[in-house]
Amino acid sequence: MRAFLTVFLALQFSALAAFAQVNIGFGDVAHDATQSIEVTADALTLNQETGNAVFTGNVIIVQGDLRIAAGEVTVFYNTEDGGAQDVSRVEATGGVLVTRGVDAAEGQSAAYEVASSLMTLSGGVLVTQGATAISGDRMVVNMATGDGTVEGRVRTVLQQGSD
Structure with a gap:
């Protein structure tokens, strides 16, 4: 009976941890995605056919208080009517650190x-x-709202009260 109780409590805690409301957004305020994006890197390669840019070596991207550091970053653009280009997507590889x-x-x-x-x-x-x-293995977070999910063998410690 004691073993059953131990397993039952462990399963209950696991369920609680899996469904715990955790705010995984970054920073104290909503992120403003309309701010300009600054990129610093060791090298830049432009693809004239696609219009995409590939930054390599110690890449640092800054948008407001959002900072992304990586080994390589590809920037994808949307071309608007009239020829203006806006950054639509940024893909980073090679060990990525995101901070706010x-x-x-x-x-x-x-x-x-x-x-x-x-x-x-x-x-x-x-x-x-x-x-x-x-x-976990994967995290998706809305930087504007703070809503997000972590998937794939998620592990955290839920703090109780304050000492």
């Missing part, structure tokens, strides 16, 4: 959909926010 203020997330790759403010990190994802950390 003291909040941080890391993974092997990331994709950022600029218009919708959706950030997807994949591959050994670790999110830290102060004393809280959550890890």
